[in-house]
């Protein structure tokens with residue numbers, strides 16, 4: 075090292091040391107009430123990302139307002155003792171090792187490493203994620219994201235996204251400007267009330283918004299600088315969290331009725347005022363709000379509900395795949411007998427979409443709808459849903475079986491799942507119940523009576539421990555001549571040890587998860603410039619996914635693409651959504667591609683347009699310029 079370099083180094087070192095002394099002495103002033111404050115020349119995220127000034131959750135509310143931090147931190151203010159206690163609890167937990175199902179005992183440790191990279195270098199993070207999507211999707215998304223949400227207060231380090239709380243009423247329109255990005259394309263918002271199948275996790279649910287947006291970046295190439303995870307904290311009804319001194323959210327019961335809607339209305343108005351072209355994906359809202367909010371906003375805002383609409387499309391694609399896997403044409407779908415366990419936001423979303431698809435295939439008449447309706451038997455926590463049920467949920471009412479018809483079938487209101495399966499002998503058993511192990515040995519044994527040449531088991535609940543059955547359970551009882559799909563990934567099953575009858579030795583596990591649709595739907599909405607998300611666009615997305623698999627693949631029982639092809643399928647789905655938006659005359663264009671230019675694009679041109687607008691993780695060349 076030359077003498078000049080040494081001098082430069084020593085002078086910069088002394089500057090650094092000087093700065094450190096100044097800051098540490100200044101910081102000691104601020105710790106005692108009434109002392110001279112430290113002057114900072116930063117605001118907002120810049121402060122949170124500066125290790126000298128950052129106090130994390132210990133910023134007081136007045137400081138948060140003074141420094142444009144409102145909304146950038148969870149609403150519960152902690153003191154430094156509590157912060158340390160939270161950190162130590164998490165550190166100790168590492169020793170116990172994280173477990174989520176039999177698959178990967180180190181999943182949470184991997185999440186931490188990836189998360190640290192995410193905080194340090196986004197480009198590198200997404201490069202790693204895209205190149206290893208098969209390995210790391212189960213870490214940043216289901217199942218590990220469920221574990222992350224459950225342990226969120228311990229894992230919380232650097233905030234990611236925005237928090238709008240009941241305490242922020244009247245402030246949202248201004249606090250939305252605390253987010254530093256001038257442009258936001260995609261928001262995933264949750265109120266934490268039903269995170270995967272894990273119930274009310276309150277503010278910890280923000281992990282699901284972050285995980286979904288990771289897939290938006292990795293699969294759809296949405297620019298990571300233009301995504302915003304959001305948590306709306308209206309309280310929690312989780313008694314454990316309400317009593318936990320380490321909980322980061324509001325410690326009050328959830329707002330209800332008009333008060334709840336007012337908060338969500340204010341949030342929607344605020345984000346669409348600042349970013350009129352943003353798309354808002356509603357995620358993991360409990361069913362009672364999922365449907366109401368969807369109806370409330372779907373005709374006036376660019377929004378959709380992933381659990382209701384995304385899941386429906388993925389299930390339809392899978393069900394059509396299951397028909398093809400029997401060597402039958404898709405048009406035979408209306409003949410399938412389907413038992414659905416779970417009548418929440420996801421189950422009802424699937425039922426409505428499946429009925430519509432069948433009815434369309436049958437000619438879209440009233441009789442077609444009635445006939446389609448009779449193909450479903452719905453079982454919820456109280457058993458088989460029939461017209462005999464008191465206080466039936468209005469969303470489930472169209473699928474309630476007629477009492478007389480059920481008498482003929484030997485089934486009663488509230489009949490158990492195993493009774494229903496035994497009597498109906500369905501082609502498909504589909505679970506969206508959030509009850510792990512619901513497809514018990516008895517239920518799977520009953521599926522042996524299925525009249526299908528190739529019965530299908532969809533254990534779609536997440537995360538892994540909430541799956542209605544494991545792949546091994548399904549294949550070991552039913553043999554390899556079935557179609558199996560699950561919401562969280564399972565490894566293919568080696569059937570040789572089970573010595574079961576069948577025509578092969580490997581049970582193929584499909585991942586039936588809305589991740590195959592929502593990134594493409596979001597990208598298609600963005601690039602088409604449609605002001606709303608229509609049923610036609612969702613249908614086009616589902617059909618595109620259904621048609622993606624080749625005849626050869628479906629005959630092997632492979633009804634969804636491997637996740638390694640998620641970027642390709644997402645691109646095609648986006649193109650299908652744009653095409654539909656053009657046909658519905660809703661496409662307004664995006665940036666320099668106006669509506670007229672968009673209409674002129676050929677199929678190939680459209681794919682190219684989508685591809686060219688997908689962000690890829692490459693380092694840009696940086697140049698410094700003074701303001």
Ligand SMILES: NC(=O)C1=CN([C@@H]2O[C@H](COP(=O)(O)OP(=O)(O)OC[C@H]3O[C@@H](n4cnc5c(N)ncnc54)[C@H](O)[C@@H]3O)[C@@H](O)[C@H]2O)C=CC1
Pocket residue numbers: 268269270271272360361380381385388415416417418419420421453454455456491506507508509512534535536537540560561562586587588589
């Ligand atoms: N694979 C995927 O892409 C998706 C999976 N899901 C999963 O679906 C599950 C349910 O989600 P939501 O519908 O929003 O929840 P929800 O809580 O609104 O609905 C759950 C439903 O299951 C029923 N249920 C409870 N116990 C039952 C039992 N023993 N037998 C039959 N039914 C029972 C309840 O009565 C209710 O109708 C969650 O685990 C979630 O992770 C949700 C969306 C997408």
Ligand SMILES: CC(=O)C(=O)O
Pocket residue numbers: 216269270271358380381535536561587588589
């Ligand atoms: C996959 C998903 O959206 C869920 O389990 O809620």
Ligand SMILES: [Mg+2]
Pocket residue numbers: 270357358380381
């Ligand atoms: Mg969800």
